[in-house]
Structures are given as C-alpha cells and as structure tokens.
Amino acid sequence: MSQDDSSFQSLRWEDDHLTILDQTFLPDREVYIDLNSVGQIWDAIKKQKLRGGPAIGIAGAYGLYFGVLNLPDSAFQTFHSECQRIADYIKSAQPAAMNLSWSLQRVLKTIFAHKEEDINLIKEKVLDTAITIHQEDRRMCKTIGKNGLDIVPKNAGILTHDNTGGLATGEYGTALSVISHAHNAGKLKMVWVNETRPLLQGARLTTWELKKSEIPHTLNVDAAAAILMKEGKIDLVITGADRISKNGDTVNRIGTYNLAVLANAHHIPFYIAAPLSTVDMNLEKGDEFELEEREPDEVTHFGNKQTAPDKIDVYNPAFDITPNKLITGFITEKGLIKPDFKKNFEGLLS
Numbered sequence: 001m002s003q004d005d006s007s008f009q010s011l012r013w014e015d016d017h018l019t020i021l022d023q024t025f026l027p028d029r030e031v032y033i034d035l036n037s038v039g040q041i042w043d044a045i046k047k048q049k050l051r052g053g054p055a056i057g058i059a060g061a062y063g064l065y066f067g068v069l070n071l072p073d074s075a076f077q078t079f080h081s082e083c084q085r086i087a088d089y090i091k092s093a094q095p096a097a098m099n100l101s102w103s104l105q106r107v108l109k110t111i112f113a114h115k116e117e118d119i120n121l122i123k124e125k126v127l128d129t130a131i132t133i134h135q136e137d138r139r140m141c142k143t144i145g146k147n148g149l150d151i152v153p154k155n156a157g158i159l160t161h162d163n164t165g166g167l168a169t170g171e172y173g174t175a176l177s178v179i180s181h182a183h184n185a186g187k188l189k190m191v192w193v194n195e196t197r198p199l200l201q202g203a204r205l206t207t208w209e210l211k212k213s214e215i216p217h218t219l220n221v222d223a224a225a226a227i228l229m230k231e232g233k234i235d236l237v238i239t240g241a242d243r244i245s246k247n248g249d250t251v252n253r254i255g256t257y258n259l260a261v262l263a264n265a266h267h268i269p270f271y272i273a274a275p276l277s278t279v280d281m282n283l284e285k286g287d288e289f290e291l292e293e294r295e296p297d298e299v300t301h302f303g304n305k306q307t308a309p310d311k312i313d314v315y316n317p318a319f320d321i322t323p324n325k326l327i328t329g330f331i332t333e334k335g336l337i338k339p340d341f342k343k344n345f346e347g348l349l350s
Helices: 038-046 053-069 076-091 098-113 119-147 175-184 201-212 222-230 256-265 341-349
Strands: 011-014 017-021 032-035 156-160 188-194 217-220 236-239 243-245 250-253 270-273 319-322 329-332 335-337
Touching: 011 053, 011 119, 017 053, 032 038, 032 053, 038 053, 038 076, 053 076, 053 098, 053 119, 076 098, 076 119, 098 119, 119 175, 119 329, 156 175, 156 222, 175 188, 175 201, 175 236, 175 270, 188 201, 188 222, 201 217, 217 222, 222 256, 236 256, 250 256, 256 270, 256 319, 335 341
Parallel strands: 156 188, 156 236, 188 217, 236 270, 270 329
Antiparallel strands: 011 017, 017 032, 243 250, 250 319, 329 335
C-alpha cells in the first residue's frame, strides 16, 4: 500500500463549511459532522471531537474565518480588535496547543497586512489563509515521514503514544507518518501502541488508523512499556508534541515523559516528530508552561461505569513535560534536528 493510499484526512473544507470526523465516536462508528460557526469549532476542540495539535490549528484558522464572516463593515481598528477577541476565544478551547496559537496568529498577521483593503476582501483573505495552512500541513506531514526514514533500523519495533496520524493532522500525521513511511519501505516489524490513558487515544484512534493502513501493530497497556523495552522489542520511541520550548523541552500528552525516562534507562532512542510550527520561541524552557488539568470523571469512570469511590481527590493532568536531555532528536519538515536544540531552533526559526 502506498503512502498516499494509506493516508487519512480527519477534516475537509467543503465550499462553505468544515466537515470533521467526530473522534469521540471512534472506533465504534465513523460519524462526520459539519461545522459552520466559531462556537461549533470551539466546542469540537474543547470536547476533543477533533484533536491533535496540527488538526486543532487548522480548525482554529477556519473558526476565525467563521467568526469574522458576519462582522459588520467597520473601521479597520474596530474590526481588528474583534478579530483578536475571536482568536482569544478560540485559543481558550485548548491553550496548550502551540499549533492553534500559531495558526491564529498567522491569520491575524494576514488581516493586519491587508488593513488598507476593503473589509469584505480581508474576510476572503482569512479563508484563503486557513486553506493555505491546511494544505501546507498536509505537505509538511508527508515530508516529516520521509525525513524520519533514516532513523528507523531494519526490522524495527517502534513504540508510540497518543495519536499522531491523519486524525491529528491535515493528513499523514507526524510520528505515524514516519511509521507509515517505514512500513512502506519494508523497515517495520511491529508498532507497539500505548493505550494512552485516560482517554485511550492510542487504543481508540491510533490502532484504528494502523488497521486501516494494514500496518502491523499491537496494543499494549501504558504500564507495559518498560517490560517491552527490557525484552528487546522496542528499537526506538517516536511521539508527537503539543508544544516545544526554545531549549527543546517538550509538552505532550500525559505519559510521554514516562516513556522518555524508560527509553533513557534502556538506552533506546527517543524521538519527537512535529512541524516547526510547534516550537514556541517565546517559551525559554518547559517549566514555564502551565499544565492543564482535566475533569476528574475521566479517571474515576471508565465509559459510563464508576471505577473509584465518590468524592475522592483526582490528579488528571492532560500533558507532561519531557526535558530536552531525554530527547534524541526532533523529526521536522526541515529534517532531523539534534542537540544543541536551542542553537539549532534559533538557526531555523530566527
């Protein structure tokens, strides 16, 4: 199966609305829903109907278009202030996602660049920019997959976490793009998929994508990662990222830090696959980032079944921070980036 045949798109722009695959129904059902308002985009991001940094960024850009579409034809300063307010509202749905902040800022810059033009024309430019961000992400993710091929040994066992495929991006994915390219090149023996508690993005989503692509995979409980490494079944770990600081510290789905520590203890390479838009050059180090904590019932319930006593304290962070010293390298659309991460990021992004 070719890379193009095995790719998957979780969101599509169709004339005047955005169609997404509602991931909360997976893997049981494939339910597509149409979004045509900024409120619907916010809700889809907040409730993880759509998830993954790049996909959220794309949706946010379209959401900003929906938000400005019905703004009155006013003075540019008033119009621009309203655009900023709408962007802040969209960002509040998922503050951790750097791609969301990046895409919204890019659209706002486009708006400001056309400040001398008619408001209705500016609105068209907003849509054009959103579509461009979407198309660029598809190309970048495919390139990330190709750029990661050299790090994958023959007959490789790869462990991954969360979902980093076409469901999380415009198409192809980040870590799963590398995995898919490795499979097509005949270098892959097995993908080990962390279930990714508590929302089971690995179990529900990653295995769904791998099965569709006919890529060999095995689902494992998160706590089995150490024994898999000890038994020699893991040659490298590849995950995605929600935000990368200037020095390479990486914010990602909770459980990523665990894998990095385990990989280091077992002398296994640990890679992050992500577009450079995930790098926040205003964030000097990961410790400056405030981690989001999610609802307790994600931990106290499994499905509709209560699995913990009433009214207990719950710690449910959505993300953790992996220190740069535990990261072997970043697989990006510009190639493989190795330490010194700060120096190399500055060279590429300054």
